[in-house]
Amino acid sequence: MSNTADAPEKAGSSRYIIADRPGFRLGALLGRWESLLALLLVAAFAANAIMLPHFLDLYNLADGTFNFSEKALIALPMALLIICREIDISVSGILALSSVAIGLAHTSGVAPELLLPIALATGTACGWLNGIMVTRFRLPSIVVTIGTVSLFRGLASVVLGDKAFTGYPQVMADWGQGYFFGFIPREFIILLVFAALFAVMLHATTWGRRIYAIGNNPVAARFSGIAVDRYRLVLFMLTGAMAGLAAYLLTGRIGSTRPNIAMGWELEVITMVILGGVSIAGGAGTIGGVMLAVLTLGTVTYGLSLANIPGIYMTIVVGILLLATIALPRLLRGRRTAK
Template sequence: MSLSDTARTQGATPATQRRDPRQIPDRLTTRGQRVLKSWEALLLLVGIAIFVANCFASPYFLSPWSLSDATFNFTEKAMIAFAMALLIISGEIDLSVAAIIALASTAMGAAATAGFGTPVLVGIGLGTGLLCGAFNGVLVTRLGLPSIVVTIGTMSLFRGLSYIVLGDGAYRGYPDGFAFFGQGYVFWVVSFEFVLFAVLAVIFTVLLHKTNFGRAVFSVGNNATAALFSGIRVPRVKMILFLLTGLMSGVAAICLTSRLGSTRPSIGLGMELEVVTMVVLGGVSILGGSGSIPGIVIAAFVLGLLTFGLGLLNVPGIVISIFTGALLIGVIALPRLIAKGRR
């Protein structure tokens, strides 16, 4: 019997077995299958389908300037959604983000009327967002109040303050340099807002998925009591997340006010619904404990392209709002229906 026959008869040991170099390792195959079966992959296919449908809806859609305009439908909301995703993953929520935009915009408008320049206006916008986030965070982490109740209350409080200051009026006359944040372009059709959105997407991806703080956020969302006993300072983590959400609302207020060139107390009205929809559509569990920033990025493009396409078809804004609300309910209900179907 030859040596090769002996090997076939007795079987080669693991140490002597040779893998076909053309064969994909099991680990990579499993990872690839997991990616293809993920919610993000499905969402990406939906986004591609909406993009193709928009191409047929209007012959002007593929124009570079038209595509650039489409990004304004989601960049400001996505900036808030990045921070909101972390907050919802931790088991909390902030429904006052649109009202924070209104209050921050009102504060910037008052400062612009008083003659302050662009750097001061930016500082006031960011500072107002931080203060509002701190107020929400203290009520939740120090007093132990439910975040959904607190932020429903502050949603009325912050916007009410804007109505008290402005009434039926509006602030205009912002400095010329302030217009760059919402209307400026970094290169050709690439707007400053889109560049800022991309930079924030990278920052929040690293923060949530590559740092100890991100792991702490997931731990708090899965089991806050176990996280506390494992040494994580749960109130501190949640306070930071409320501050971060307020700060991102301030950033969105700067961009939105700059793009519109004026401030009214109704600015950003209803935006909190679209932000939460974007977060949940991106795969973040509304119950906390799971989610990803790449999913938020894809969801932002999907919602942005969808609303832009409906606008091209002259669909009224109220119908788009109804559709957004229905989409939010559907995305929340779908996993439960699938789970019940499997059982």
């Protein structure tokens, strides 16, 4: 005689019957990290709209995207790196060195249309160095990139000294400060295009599935025939290239290259990724979650700036969010284990 407890599952599984109920679907939806982020974004937006009279001005909202677009461009490949159990602390140094390379090329008379390729090449070369140190010499990526951020920024500071590169061509200002349709910043459109490309690559291709496999178990991925080191090297180079693109846009937006350009950006970029639900242990995360985190942090930053709150307080907020998003899942997992 069969066990009656097993009957529903044999008949079609009670799990699927429950899943058809609207309440269950709502609970599953709200249990997703991305859903919680969306609620947090709505709450931050509503609070700012209530407390700040000029918050909902469309032109101000559009201009507010300048505060995070370049950082978010770096956060996209950083998410893939962290999913692969790696990290790049050197992105702000890569950006600084790429900006210096643009300045040197411009002062040497290089054509304006070649400045973007120079920035991308410089960033890619820096990423290649990071990747080689990690994959060829088996050094921890966090140690390597802590060292190279000092190397890259040090080289930029040596070249600049106490000077600055200025007088960049108009084409850089057009991309760094310009608008589409009169009010949508070009940088934000570029960010949306790259977010879509990264989302397709990670979630709809074999390449993306292999990235998840490497993050979940690199040894098993290697035995299954995945070229783990090659993927890691490419991701470091991709992260460097995106930092080079960010350098081009940022340099065009502010119109100069200075030794302290993008100082401390690595913390904000990593916070965007971790707050977006990418596991620091690797193997989990989505581009959609990262973009929700970008918009949430951007909304909070924009509100603080409208309220004339000093930028140092934003640094405190970023630090708290980073600690909370790393510690909270572990605390919840510990409570479930205790039960």
